Amino acid sequence: MRQSPASPATFDRAAQPAWSARLGALLRRSWSLVTLNRKVMLGSGIVGFFILVAIFGPLFVTQDPLKYTYDLVAPPSPAHLLGTNQGGQDVFSQLVVGTRSSLGWSFVAGLIVMAISVTIGLVSGYFGGFIDDVFSVITNVFLVIPSLPLAIVAVQYFNRSTFTVALVVALTNWPWGARVLRAQTLSMRSREFITAAKASGERTWRIIFFEIFPNQISIVAASFITTTIQVLLAVAGLEFLGFGDQATISWGIMLNSAYTGSALFQGAWWWFAPPGICIALLGSGLALLNFGIDEIADPRLRLKARRAPRGKAATA
Amino acid sequence: MTDASPLLDVRHLSVDYHSDNGTVHAVTDVSFTLHRGEILGIAGESGCGKSTLAYAITQLLGPLAEISAGEMLYYGAGRPHPVASREPCSPSAMERGRAASKADQREQRTQPALSDLPSPSADGEQGSREATGGLGVGPSALPSPSADGVGPLGVGPAPVDILRLSPRRLRALRWSELAIVFQSAMNALNPVMTIGTQIMDVLRAHRPAMTRAQRQDRAAELLRLVGIAPERLKSYPHELSGGMRQRAAIAIALALLPPIIIMDEPTTALDVVVQREILNEIVQLRDQLHFALIFITHDLSLLLELADTIAIMYAGRIVEQGAQRDLYRHPRHPYSYGLLNAFPTLTGEQHAMYGIPGTPPDLRQPPAGCAFHDRCPLAFSACTAKLPVLQPWPVATTQTVACHLYNPRLHATPPTTAEIAASYAALAEGRTSR
Amino acid sequence: MRHLIRRLSIYVLAIWAAVTLNFFLPRLAPGNPAEAVFTRLSQQGPVSPNTLHALEIEFGVNTTDPLWVQYLKYLNNLLHGNLGVSTFYFPNSVSAVIAQNIRWTLVLLSVSVLLSFTLGSLIGVFMAWKRGSALDSILSSLMTFFYSILFPWLALLAAYFLGYVLGWFPFADGYNTRLTPGWSPDFILSAAYHAILPALTIIVSTVAGWMLTMRNSMITTLSEDYVLMARAKGLSTARVMFAYAARNAILPSVTGFAIALSAVVGGQLLVETVFSYPGIGFALFQAIQSQDYALADGILLLVIIATVVLNFIADLLYAVLDPRVRQERSA
Ligand SMILES: Nc1ncnc2c1ncn2[C@@H]1O[C@H](COP(=O)(O)OP(=O)(O)OP(=O)(O)O)[C@@H](O)[C@H]1O
Ligand code: SF4
């Protein structure tokens, strides 16, 4: 497998740092970018907060979110920070506990989308030819299928669960990422370091996933985040209208109970507003991350740069 | 052939880019004077700030760039353009000029068919413009002085600082006084607009009195002038070949017969044959139309054929400047010499070619002293400590050079061209033997 | 032309995929949806043999036909516009119900998408032009929030504040139900009045997407040489901004139409439900609530076909807007 040291390919290869080193450098660079870009900073702050709440929040909730009390539709008070709903259940503890379901499913779907779009995009971009043609057609077909109506109908035939919705949304949302990744891979296929890797006999899947993939992190991240937002909204939207699993607690289910219980028309804003605001906040955090990534990938979008004093730059 | 009067005076211009990882000092303390009808060539390696300079002069710098110092005085406003004042670019005049220059190309350079003597009276200008349909160029194309209270670009020969113009006056100055041709015509032409519309856009903005038919005629005539069939008016940029696109870009630049045209590597993206055709075209057009030209390239050999004056840039500064002849015979700055020898000359003259070792410095942190010191074969102790400034050399000539070798207090005897050559040769030997 | 033909074949394929999916969904589903339908139908009255037959084909029950024969029969039915019978709106056929509701949806959708696209893109152009300004920063942050707002949540807020509290607009139904539907001025006026809140909701929650897309695309375009050259030409600001920059910057928005549209269509279904707007979204909601499988399937099919058609229109528009596509393919 190893070629003679004199081979130019091996020589080039040696000049290229190993993929692990490159990935490490990339991560280090990402970290410095996270702190450099204001949008990424704010976005990761918001998303990080909700992730912490999802993981640890339920441990700190003292009230059983499902427990019925006689405090019906009570406004916020020290006992019930965000008041209660029609069943006298504590809105605040529902909000905290519901974070886990809302966020969890979104991330799961985002991961599914990421897996599909990376596989299809990289494989079809790398191999080209017939495989590419077939995948391109499939991608383009899926691209026009609207996910929400399909999810609604799927919920009807299968069980009314968040899982179904997340799955359908994931299955209809991968084409965008796949298309962008394909184009990127196509243009990267002929770069020197790929040619060098090929010449040195590296296995195809290794080239695809360890040489090409690390260079596309920003697109992959963008597609992951976009899907996460979409699933968050789709799931919440469907749960809002009653297509969710009523036995669970999530922001969408909370909204559904507020909707069917005419929370707003009773003036119970504390019951209706918080889940919607949380969804929009989490979504904004994710969107900010996405916009920040765009700015990092395309420097032209950066408006004002930090004015580093002379001399400081060299250390970077 | 240049008329001695200055047209554009750039003084101590500095431009910085404030980028994420530091401030790039892309242009530092650049001064030069462009005269009427002169071709000023600016050469330097990639990244030395040539385009930045062009964008600064045309006021096209992006939001991250800042002109941190300097002024740019434009003297053109008070004086009518020589050709325009005589015969404001009537089709016949242009055709005649073209035919004449075709007939006898080389002679044209020293004996233009149309006189470029200083301007005649304003009356004559007025009269001929009316006679030929008002296509004239010159101050009257700008908003009239009375409209503003003050002359839009100053009255008489008093210069205006382009950097301090109000947006409105800047807009009036643009293209009618100062046009630019970009490196890649593919990118410089709007992909969704026909060539014709892109020419006529200029006329519509600056010659509101022209009728549609007149604009159409003028656009067709401009295309003919640069050697494109007028039917191409209806073509989109992607339907033209690379050379044709660049010609079209030049036609657009000529639309208002500006006294100054800046060309930023106008032929770099083209193959050698087309490059040659376009260069010839540019020389002819200049001889007919007498615009002053700032020609930017990294290929110094092009400038030796084309330019009257040459400025060499390195790391954002002009390191040597002089008449084409002087610079060619005696490049004084070691960098100029290196650049000159990096390309085979088109005259076929034989000389040993040694590239300049190393790469240009990071403009976020230009090296102390002479920015060239880490690549210079003749560098000595003073070079790392002290910044060399442009000084005439030989004394009392127009050639200026920024190098300590020519400072008697730092270096006893300035090197001859042969000595510079020898130093490069020695450097090359040293490298290969190692 | 070749380009459009290729797109067209993709769309035909997409519709075929949707149709096939629609065929298999009921057959793959656990349980027996057909039974539920039969019981419900027979409770409502006598079922005609024709109806029964259509339902059998729809769900693949009471038949010994192999799957492919069922499939062909199903396709044949579709081609004749026979989508089965709605149980909720019995005895109306699914096609009749859809034909009744689709108009409302189409009008609402096209008006709000057009308005939102135009408005968003225009504001995006100005934001990019004034990038970095206070206006840009404020709008950007605000839009980031609206970008991820929940359609039905916003709908309900609008219904509550603008409809219920302030009483400015009606917040249920598509028209004043005391009027008889028809082309009378009264009716049209009432319909327009009732459409304001749903349209507003859709516009507010989708405008952010167009705005931000256009802004970014515009910022990228503004540093293109042809925009620099347009500025150097001394053209008026408006000319540079629209004829040179925005005219090119809009192209990615048109390409992104496909993805955006499927989100908007989904959102519209939810908004219609909140406002009990008589479109197919509300009909779909009712169909699901009452387990009217045939109607739900029919609506899904229709929504997919509509999305596909709208995508094709976007493709045509793109070809009109970009001479490079036009020429390249015909050559
Ligand atoms: N928008 C920008 N932001 C930051 N730095 C920039 C920007 N544009 C140019 N630079 C830097 O400024 C320096 C000068 O660039 P410029 O484009 O003027 O060089 P040039 O001489 O025209 O090079 P070339 O021959 O490659 O066109 C370079 O170091 C470049 O990296
Ligand atoms: S100043 Fe010194 S380093 Fe710079 S060019 Fe002259 S000799 Fe070389």
Ligand SMILES: [Mg+2]
């Ligand atoms: Mg350049």
